[in-house]
Amino acid sequence: MGLGVAELRQAAWYPVASSDDLPFRHVYHGQLLGQELAIWRADDGYVNIWENRCLHRGVRLSIGINDGAELKCQYHGWRYANRTAGCTYIPAHPADAPARRITNRTYPVKERFGLVWAALSADAPEMDVAEAGFALRPMPVNALPEMVLSALVARGEAVTQLPPLGAALVLAGAPGRATYFVQPVDSARAVIRGVLDAEPDVDTLMAFNAVLARLRDAVEAEARAIELPDPIVPRYEPVSVELATMPDRVIGRQATVRVMVRRRWQAALDVTGIELAPLSGHLPTFQPGAHIDLHLPNGLVRQYSITNGPGDLTGYTIAVKREAGSRGGSAAIAETLREGDVLAVSEPRNNFPLRRDAVRTTFIAGGIGLTPLLSMARALQRQGLAFDFHAFARSAEHLPLGPELEALGDRVSRHFGLGPPETAEAIRQVLGAHSFARHVYICGPGPMLELARGIASELGWPDEAVHYEYFKNTHEIDTSSSFTVELARSALSLTVPAGRSILEVMRENGIEAPSSCEQGACGTCLTRVLEGEIDHQDVYLNGTEKAAGNVMMTCVSRAKSARLVLDI
């Protein structure tokens, strides 16, 4: 009878829910041709259709929590982003940014006719139906989908077939013409989804419902008389290794994503706000604290933090401060970048991960340093976790992204025009003595960062509770040493002469190593050290990490011993 499962899978778009089935903060449990679906509407209106299982332990995501921007698995709390289904947080790894590429399976989605449509195959043809419509109450029927369609057609007049499983007709006893689509839930289960041109009154809806209920009862009686086929065995295509595991290498400097400058505006004195939109679809998943490399038309590459809240993947918003001593990056943006320009950026990279297991999180932002912290605060606000945000700036006019900060409400304190002693006093007040599971995140100009870290240390804050990100490494790099580097995995022994970095020497010898800022600030080139004494010259690692001596930044750090063994 009719088309086989394989043909139906390829053939078309199928309705899987009514638009009304997807109120905000709800997860709908759907199924199409045996394949279970978790369907949810984010607060931005986007409808997500995902495979109904968490990549971690296979638990149904349809029992999960839709927080408006992310879907959280009910079992171990893995979080997946609106639109991409990229994993953004794994509670068992609170201090890591591990999940960059872990991504659940998504299906193409359309919302038309008052119905939500899915396609199991990416090559389903473009859908050609009217935009408007009102969905009748869906009528599940335990019978073969083709039987259900035949029954509709047999009881209908003025039938227009809409292959593969639809027909417009006047059903006997119904108060008018309607278009009926049969959703093939499984081999012997279907849902009749009727559509009217406009919303009728409730009595009309009830009349249609009564007719469809009678039809359902008749078809189910027929189905009970025949031998039904086995349920379709759902296809769980294994997620690719790349999408299912932690990447063992951090994302490199390749400009893999093309974006357009959708909006640029004055985000403060000397600060340009820029929204980078994808050329099509949506942007890659990012985690709070993440940055991108922006490849500028003049060939320079600069790092900027993403300020977006969770699940907001229609455009990355960054803020660029015009530096007085610009080496060409911030000046190029301020002077030459225009709306409509197309640029290339790297995938988001997160070397500044946010823990979400803190009892309270404190953010200390200096000027433009609030950009990564804004993204973090938005994530905590969405999750209803406790935080306080302290923005330091020379004046209100110097404070970047003021309106965005405003949305965080009374958790934000603004500190304007303070000199170093007053700033120190304010930070001392904000931090107080360390207490259990409190964490602080600091980003701002170097001197302020040093000050805040020093105060935290004085007040008894342990290194692991103090998180920070420098814009740049202002220390003079001492490149006078020369030493030997052994690359354990590559079985190579290299000599690093004075004046050259380990990273440069490795690259000259054909070793591919990711990097970004190349001044010891961003953390991208972090490498494990197996043997040897490290001459740390970066500002990424904290004192405890430096003392442990098992990781280093190959872009600026060197060896104190004659020989270093690296895990590369």
Next chain:
Amino acid sequence: MVTLYDFELSANCYSVRLMLSILGVHYETVSVDIYPGSDNRSEWFGKLNPEGTLPVLVDGGYIISDANPCLIHLAGKYDDTDRWHPIQDWMVYPLMLGWFDFARRLTASAGVARTGVAFGWNADLPALQAEAHRLLRRLDEHLWFGEKQGRDWLVAGEHPTIADIAVFPDVVLSEEGGVSRQDYPAVRRWLDRVRRIPGFVVMSGVFPAAPERSTVPLDLRRS
């Protein structure tokens, strides 16, 4: 002093725990091990409730057995607003009694299927599941048209009633008895609404709902 004779896994006991929590009534529990202990068949419990069924609520020496009478007692005594048990409203009250009857039939089908699966008790699972699906179809239809008419709960009114609390447990636990709710989207949305009632508590197999969009408190956990 309010004492609940309670079995943690019982759907009927859960409805009473829910109501106690929603109304903010302080109570203590005496655990009665139905499975595997069969404590409800013991002599001491027989003096409390000769039928041997749970829950039993003892409130100031007054003994009430079974879920629906317990709900009526709690709403009558502890809800000053009468919203949970609008006994004066002759348009609503008879419908509530109808839903109590519905809850009982759901317990006798979905509930028995669930304990059959969980405890290996003798049960005609296909017949019980078919009856549960028949009831859930009715419930879904009622709730779907309710949404179209601006009614969020089982009976008319802005506020939920003890009818919602009586019906909720066997619905929310139905999948443990092999009764999927996939075909009942309006039921699933109503489950979200019940789970957002202030004071709602979970039990094993019941998960909290996401906070509603409009009422996500910005200072949820700020001390």
